[in-house]
Amino acid sequence: MTNKSKKRFIAGATCPECKSLDSIMLYFENNVEKLACTKCDYNETQAEPKVASATRPDENVIGVFKP
Numbered sequence: 001m002t003n004k005s006k007k008r009f010i011a012g013a014t015c016p017e018c019k020s021l022d023s024i025m026l027y028f029e030n031n032v033e034k035l036a037c038t039k040c041d042y043n044e045t046q047a048e049p050k051v052a053s054a055t056r057p058d059e060n061v062i063g064v065f066k067p
């Protein structure tokens, strides 16, 4: 199998739909970062990675970008 799409869970992320903790998966589809919840139908295309600073609602947070 040549499936390159790796799915991984985001620790500490909360689903905006069902409010479940640690149910958000991050994966890539066509080089686009996407989020999906395993407990409901929530899914979202992530234009820019905001998850890295999700636990710090601080205006001085510098995002971690991994091109």
Ligand SMILES: [Zn+2]
Residues within 6 Å of the ligand: 015, 016, 017, 018, 019, 020, 023, 037, 038, 039, 040, 041, 042
């Ligand atoms: Zn959900």
